[in-house]
Amino acid sequence: MIDKKFTPPKTQKELMCRCEDLAGKTLGQLANELQIVVPENLKRHKGWVGMLLESYLGADAGNQAEPDFIGLGIEMKTMPINALGQPKESTYVCTVTLEQSGELHWKDSWIKRKLNHVLWVPIEAEPSIPLAERFVGNAWLWRPTAEQDTMLERDWSELMDRVVLGEQSEITAKEGEYLQIRPKAANSKVLATGISAVGEKEKINPKGFYLRTSFTRKLLEQG
DNA sequence: CTATGATCATGA
DNA sequence: TCATGATCATAG
Numbered sequence: 001m002i003d004k005k006f007t008p009p010k011t012q013k014e015l016m017c018r019c020e021d022l023a024g025k026t027l028g029q030l031a032n033e034l035q036i037v038v039p040e041n042l043k044r045h046k047g048w049v050g051m052l053l054e055s056y057l058g059a060d061a062g063n064q065a066e067p068d069f070i071g072l073g074i075e076m077k078t079m080p081i082n083a084l085g086q087p088k089e090s091t092y093v094c095t096v097t098l099e100q101s102g103e104l105h106w107k108d109s110w111i112k113r114k115l116n117h118v119l120w121v122p123i124e125a126e127p128s129i130p131l132a133e134r135f136v137g138n139a140w141l142w143r144p145t146a147e148q149d150t151m152l153e154r155d156w157s158e159l160m161d162r163v164v165l166g167e168q169s170e171i172t173a174k175e176g177e178y179l180q181i182r183p184k185a186a187n188s189k190v191l192a193t194g195i196s197a198v199g200e201k202e203k204i205n206p207k208g209f210y211l212r213t214s215f216t217r218k219l220l221e222q223g
Numbered sequence: 224c225t226a227t228g229a230t231c232a233t234g235a
Numbered sequence: 236t237c238a239t240g241a242t243c244a245t246a247g
Contacts, residue, residue, distance in 0.1 A: 047228030063227040
């Protein structure tokens with residue numbers, strides 16, 4: 001979908017310079033620079049904005065399970081902003097896997113590593129604004145504060161307790177104050193291997209960890 | 224299938 | 236109205 005790319009930034013400073021460069025530009029302008037066609041809407045291009053920004057900033061992780069900027073250890077996330085200036089959607093972080101059942105400690109978890117250092121890029125996401133006319137905001141780097149880390153760890157521990165007990169298929173998005181578990185798949189028929197309550201392998205719909213907007217809203221206010 | 228990137232669409 | 240559950244595209 002997106003061919004042209006910028007070279008990976010070598011330093012954090014270089015990355016932030018590029019962020020300053022794109023702040024105030026529209027998605028249409030960025031697409032032009034990269035010679036990319038802007039889709040009519042996001043219905044069939046849900047990851048388009050994220051891919052566009054990654055190309056522009058020179059993310060080099062591709063679809064590897066690594067931070068977007070491998071050399072810098074930084075993960076990039078777009079933050080869709082509604083007309084009220086608040087996050088419009090929750091933020092997907094990573095999938096819930098069996099391996100994580102073995103990662104009994106928060107500090108060793110995949111999600112903790114992913115959230116260790118995040119580049120948040122706010123972007124207008126009001127449906128009434130044509131995609132090409134939506135503005136990119138000021139990006140900022142974030143590391144969880146001790147308090148934020150504790151909040152996430154609390155949710156993660158409660159959720160993972162249930163995953164370990166084989167209750168992953170019963171977990172709903174209603175659980176977790178800031179971190180939730182929701183389906184993450186092409187559709188509800190996709191099956192992955194999980195562990196049932198009696199400890200046997202079973203096929204379940206894959207799920208992922210998401211940060212609620214109540215959490216990312218705080219980041220935006222403090223960012 | 225899994226990973227990446229997320230937003231859509233409907234029920235409560 | 237809005238969060239939950241479902242879904243879309245692409246590469247390997």
